[in-house]
Amino acid sequence: MARKVIVAAAAFAVLILSFLLPSGGCKFYPSRLSICDLCKPRCQDEGNDSGFCDARKNCICVDCSKHDRGKFISSSTFSVGGHRWCIRYYPDGDGLDSADRISIFLQHDDTDAVDAKARFRFSVLNEIGEPGPLPFIQNGQLNTFSAKNRCWGSNKFVERKALEESACLKDDALRVRCNVTVAKDIRCTEATEQFVVVPPSNMHRQFGRLLQAGEGADVTFEVAGEMFAAHRCVLAARSPVFMAELFGPMREKAMSYAAVSGSSSAIVAEAVTGSHVLKIEGYSRTKGIGNGEFIESSTFALGGHLWLIRYYPHGCGSDNAGWISFFLELEHSDATSVKASSKFCLLDEMGEPAPSHSRHSSVIRTFKASVPSWGYERFIEKKALEESTYLKDDCFRVRCDVTISKEFRAEDTARFVTVPPSDMHQHLARLLSSGAESDVTFRVGEETFAAHRVVLAARSPVFMAELFGPMKEKHKTSRPIQISDMEPGVFGAMLHFIYTDSLPEAAVDTGDASVSVMAQHVLVAADRYGLERLKLICEDKLCGYISTGTAATTLALAEQHGCRGLKEACFRFLRSPGNLKTIMGSDGFQHLTSSCPSLLSELLANVAP
Known part of the structure; x- marks a missing residue:
């Protein structure tokens, strides 16, 4: 029997709202606020005669039509969890007791929708888009947004004087971020868990801390009488001018420019793209249903519509009895026709599409009430799946990529500058591969690796202690530092991650068995040198390689190195009938019991x- 879990689903979104404040000190002045008959009983029950509901939490109901409120400006609407929302912004507060404050509220904007339960957080952003020094408002409890109470928020979000004196207000504009989490249905579903969450790269913060601390700085600049300490190899990696100034002769680069006058425009075909991964657990048991019968996935939201996937274990018709069929279906009952294209692909153990088992049509289909689904009657032969490596432990995964076509329009191309994404990792990768101005060498087995002390120290607290801390005297000599109990390939992979925040392709594309073994060794190295993100990447990768042959050794590894997500994934695998019994006679289980x-x-x- 397939294991079921109770799932409390939630949708989450972040909206950044920019306000261009009116110049000249223009203000909105609220009228007198009185208690209405609707709110008075509830306010009095809470010991509050002010007319503000739940005032102790700075959250109030402001949608009662009998309130004579302050004036507000509404944001554009946005979608979270299948509901429409907007933000109300009160420049001079929503009532007399908040006249010196800015009030802000989240409003449920679906007039004919059912009640929505949600929590929210408002915060003022600084110049770099991070929450600033001003207080933020976070509502930890779920609020019910209904026809009577459509708005919840804060009538005393931020003091206007504090805002005007802060760095968050620049060029007469401020930005407010609203994080919204919408609670959805509680349902019984097949358990598909994510045991490990890999955080985003924090390389920029680590180098920022190195610059601020000045540890290991080896060059100083004087600018208008002020001194700045920095690190030569980082400057050279990031700037070709610094590379020439600090490590070689200045080299001029010839560049030619052509001046072209004129205007331009663009035809814009807007689209929303997303994907959904469906995991079929217990494939052999799904074969018990007949030809033409299907099993539906859970619904998922994309482009303001709800979708699901239909899985036909024995094909969708008599002509396809030896095949597996998959269809994408529009589930939004009151939706108009939706134009979309879809792609279904079988996933390998790494979560990558199998090119030979991908079905894609560039034709944009119309999903409507009379034709709600489109798909592939002959996605893969049952025999081909059962003989392939994609079916493992009676499970396989399919990803559905959906592209929803929106409106077509013509517009002027008014964007003159495109800022590319950060390429710091590419700069540092070239520095590592070139070996330019390396100042430390490691000996691992029979191989030697050249590196840069400040880069290692910025990325690893262990290297920081060894190279610039109490242990630095030990490593001041020009002789290579000997690394024991580690393979050269593992150290090379770890060094590549330190410089690029990613694993080299050779570490993930060397075959199924070797990928698992490499991930285990790199995890041990990451734990040894305090590289937490690398450790989580390896942990997440190993979760996809748990089998009866690896479960025992993987569980021992997870226990020895504090990998909670990997440990839980092993427990989950061993709960399946027969798996624990199978591994108990293995050498790996003997190792587990002894270690x-x-x-x-x-x-x-x-x-x-």
């Missing part, structure tokens, strides 16, 4: 029915 004897009781407690 982690305390883990046995926890294992039995987690896998017991």
